[in-house]
Amino acid sequence: MARAIMIQGTGSNVGKSLLVAGLARAFRRRGLRVAPFKPQNMSNNAAVTEDGGEIGRAQALQALACGLPASVHMNPVLLKPETDTGAQVIVQGQRYATARAREYATLKPRLLAPVMDSFHRLAREADLVIVEGAGSPAEINLRRGDIANMGFAEAAGVPVVLAGDIDRGGVIAQIIGTAAVLPPEDRARIKAFLVNKFRGDPSLFDEGFAQIATLSGWPGLGTLPWFAEAWKLPAEDIMDLDRAGPSRNGGVKIVVPRLPRISNFDDLDPLTAEPGVTVEIIPPGRALPGDATLVLLPGSKSTLADLEAFRVQGWDIDLAAHIRRGGHVLGLCGGYQMLGRMIADPEGIEGRQGQQPGLGHLDVSTELTREKRLSLGQAVHPASGAALSGYEIHLGWTEGPDRARAWLTLDGRPEGAASANGRVRGCYLHGLFASDAFRAAYLAELGAASSAGYETQVEATLDTLAQHMEAHLDLDLLWDLSEEVPAGDQM
The missing domain is CATH 3.40.50.300 (P-loop containing nucleotide triphosphate hydrolases)
Incomplete structure (x- = not known):
């Protein structure tokens, strides 16, 4: 009993x-x-x-x-x-x-x-x-x-x-x-x-x-x-990601804007565990640092409201400058939607009906729908052959020409989108960095070596x-x- x-x-x-x-x-x-x-x-x-x-x-x-x-x-x-x-x-x-x-x-x-x-x-x-x-x-x-x-x-x-x-x-x-x-x-x-x-x-x-x-x-x-x-354990609150750890001294800098409705930021936990990486959460009122290697746009509970807040902070200007300097960008879930050309909300799920322009760095568009996708999935990163698992939790669907450069396969179907030069990418898969093999391959593209066994460490x-x-x-x-x-x- x-x-x-x-x-x-x-x-x-x-x-x-x-x-x-x-x-x-x-x-x-x-x-x-x-x-x-x-x-x-x-x-x-x-x-x-x-x-x-x-x-x-x-x-x-x-x-x-x-x-x-x-x-x-x-x-x-x-x-x-x-x-x-x-x-x-x-x-x-x-x-x-x-x-x-x-x-x-x-x-x-x-x-x-x-x-x-x-x-x-x-x-x-x-x-x-x-x-x-x-x-x-x-x-x-x-x-x-x-x-x-x-x-x-x-x-x-x-x-x-x-x-x-x-x-x-x-x-x-x-x-x-x-x-x-x-x-x-x-x-x-x-x-x-x-x-x-x-x-x-x-x-x-x-x-x-x-x-x-x-x-x-x-x-x-x-x-x-x-x-x-x-x-070393997954953070429950975004403020917990400011805890000091060995990743704070890494040479590759990943910056993450702290969106008002940031969600599913456990994507960042494996990156903070890497000695060769610094993950910096950027609060409102600060510009995105010019020395960032990667700008990571995280998930959002309210994509359109957070996109507006992103612009109010002037981060859209900072992001465009980062891309002109040859920097990398990764959008996950809501962040992926923001990187596209347009986000349509025909039913007013997140507020008023209509559509709003995205940041325009990926040639894709998103339509928000009431159906929420909740699923665990098995993925492959074809460029490295790394297998990984993760999960989807989102409203809406994203389509457009840059989907032809999907950089993952998820449950056997193409997933994500990439710009022509491959420096701007997005996908709906959360939890991907928990895979040691994928994380090592991704960080190698940024010039960092991976030395952490994340799940073993947890x-x-x-x-x-x-x-x-x-x-x-x-x-x-x-x-x-x-x-x-x-x-x-x-x-």
Whole structure:
């Protein structure tokens, strides 16, 4: 019979996703069947699953830590922001609705049923389900109808461990303050706490740790030191790509404009792992550097809005100058669409109906359609013979003369487009740089040697993370605090 435990945080970005990944790998190394679960996530960095849907990228990494294929049931509700006030709502991997924040509040009661269905599906096949909360349970203004934190814990009968982030300061207040604002029944669901991201000797916090235990009445699982190798794992947030690593000193510079609705930027993770490459994320207000070897236009959740933002920043002028200097350009998914001559939106899927000119560096045009393509695929890079795998997640289709220079084959069909001189390319395939052979061939064209075994590095880092957890947290107590999922609820 499956047991379950939930990791909630005192706020966003306290490290919950990494904690769940590390704990999952640690308990898997103990011989248990472990599954990750996040009832609700908000991210435009999505992964395509074998069962034909999409989930948050962090849950895909957690699935890898468990040795499982990613499933839509690991993240049954995914919110993908399209504007500052609205998001696409994905339920069990498929588009359910597009809603503004106030509208979503009325949707949430209907979403608890699929959330519970997914949770029990996972529990049927696992010894331990490790659940990740979202944001913080201290946001008590959001408690009514909650499915992400205490609302889920209550519905599923799952005990909670509260994680605080000492790196941001005030961790005692974070944890005790959370306890103070929670209603008694929610406070009672918390069975223990832990302190995350300590820099230096964790014993220096022993007194503070003891004070939290005394004031809260909860046992502590431990103080977890900062995990310096976190940068080697796929990033959940675009800000994480600014983490320092050996790639920061590389000779080949790849620059990436930080689009307002940038999505599926996990394409960048294997490149940041390369010692011979510098990946630089360019924020709004800065020009694209003139010394870039490659400008990479990433995926976008709102292609037309991000294309407009690209022009507002003057990046279209910078990109044209980069191409005149003989620089390389690669557009992935939304970035590929932007590089073409025209993007048509006849149904007004992304706003007003009509069409807008693209950047004009590829002789192709795109028409946006409501049908979303979600698929895993096997590809070949004919120029090098490298085989690779990846995924498609996009609206619309792209055609035009430069498609005759498709530089990949995907599931046996031509994929992508290239300019006559081959320096400007685009494609719909995400995840292509995770292939060591392809990445080496592509970087060789830019004058860089590849020395990283990316997937091997990720697996090794997950093992190191698990050892880190074992060394500093009381995992025996965590197991004892987990509770059985009632058999009658496993549908």
